[in-house]
Amino acid sequence: MKSKSKSNLMRSVALHALLTPLAIIWLFPLWMMFIFSTMPDYGIFSPDIIMTPSTSFLDNVRNLQADTNFFGAMTISIVVAVIYTFLSVLLTSMAGWALARYRFLGQSVVIGIILGTITLPYSVVVIPQFIMVARNFHLANTWTALIVPPLFNSLGVLFMRQAFSMMPGELFDAARVEGVKEWQIFLRIALPLARPTMAALAIILFLASWNNYLWPLLVNSRPGMMTAPVALGTLIGLTKVSWGGIMAGAVMLTAPILIVFVLLQRHFIAGIAAGAIK
């Protein structure tokens, strides 16, 4: 017993010795972002290395708001991310359900194509997508342009398909024998059982939308229709760059996500692992 607890302790010490430097390397930029967000611009460029927060955070926020209407952009980001996440989880669940539970002609071809789109780099897709949305459909600077094009997420479809495939088929056969309609089976049995997977997917999709920079920059560049990351980007000018404001904006973009992740990390990891185990 004694030697066992001793070896556990040793393992724990070794693990911490390995992980602590990694955590510091990962957290250091975040910490510096926070420090810079509390400093006036001239302080950021001072030759001294300052590791403790200063007092100019609110001034930076005020400047940021004056330069870019950042809170307006944040609101757009939140609305887009929420609607996008909801619609995308719904769509990918429906597609995943169909691919997992119904047999139809050309099914393997459809799955193959969806799998194939994952291998395409985004930079290959983004130009044709932009031409289609902005030129053919005249949707630049609209909510539709922000939300709809990225909705169909092939990774999400495969993620949900996997979750539904692993549910025992007898469950749905039992419902069919009971006369439960197909849409009721999906809504009342399959979706509630897929809740952990859907939660994990929702977090991934929300983050993807929240952090998305390139697509909103391309289609929604008009002031008043910008998302927060795009608004922040406009602060980088040719002559003057307001680093204090940018860092304050970055903190406001990062903090909510970080807090939510810390609170939900157990569910998040459980949802991801649910796809891997049994």
Added chain:
Amino acid sequence: MAELSLNNIVKRYGSLEIIHGANLDVKDGEFVVFVGPSGCGKSTLLRMIAGLEDITGGELKIGGRTVNDVEPADRGIAMVFQSYALYPHLTVEQNLSFGLRMNGNPKTDTDRRVKQASEILQITELMQRRPKQLSGGQRQRVAIGRAIVREPQIFLFDEPLSNLDAELRVQMRVEISRLHKKLRTTMIYVTHDQTEAMTLADKIVVLRSGNIEQIGAPLDLYDNPANQFVAGFVGSPKMNFLPAEIVEKQTGSITVALQNLREVRLSLPINATQVKTGQAVTLGVRPEHFLEAGRGDVDMTVDVDVAEHLGNTSYIYANIAGGEQIVIEREESRNTGNRDTLTVALSAAKTFLFDGAGNRLR
């Protein structure tokens, strides 16, 4: 309550035929068991009756109505699955009422049916639990309850006891039997366990490779198996098959000798025109049909390998000179285990004979 009839039912997946024209009539209120080794098509046949598998050919009638293209829910059936298939996110009560609620059944009627089913199965105190908080036996009861609330004309059971331990299986078997007596509804039950088949069924359907080998009452199958497969499948421990040869033909009878023990010769009364001398045949003897030495038609000495004493009976695993292992059941033989050899008797009246293709000659 309804009768069921299968007329030349065929199931094909692409070019692969799984069920080759099954014919069966089930009377109203009858308990029919489909039995056979795994892969014989018994579950497929049940799922075709349920409407969960399409019928490729033939006609399926329930209560006189052709239901080939009728949705599962409109066939008047309820099904109990091997995995119980309970909805894990719903309580027992919600599980029982789910189908009725989804179909817009009036609440008072749903409540009445759920209450009645829970009383029949004695699960009233489990109603607010979720499936994972139940034992295997309790889950099985809930699964049966979910079938009862549908008030079906026919119950379908797909290997419902195979996930339970041996003791619980016996207990649930008795309960299902009791339920059938109480409800008097037609029941179709699939199992690979011949003991379940023998104990539950009014009528057994033995399947092999998509063919119905024999249909009959349990004891009919035991006494009069149609062929070597049914003979080997019904009865526990299974029938011994001893390679033999026809050595002599007389009018109305033949004499066979065991291949590895030529001195053991048995005269069997069969029509000798259908066989010829020198033909290889198989002699079938059930373990319980070996008699005390001197009490049968011919004695046979075997080498005792292992003896299992169960108290009321013993199973003796023995080898015939050539090597085939046979099982002999003895009612009282507490000291057989110490012997090296054992002499038993064969009786022509308790012996079956099969030809090379497994067809029964006697």
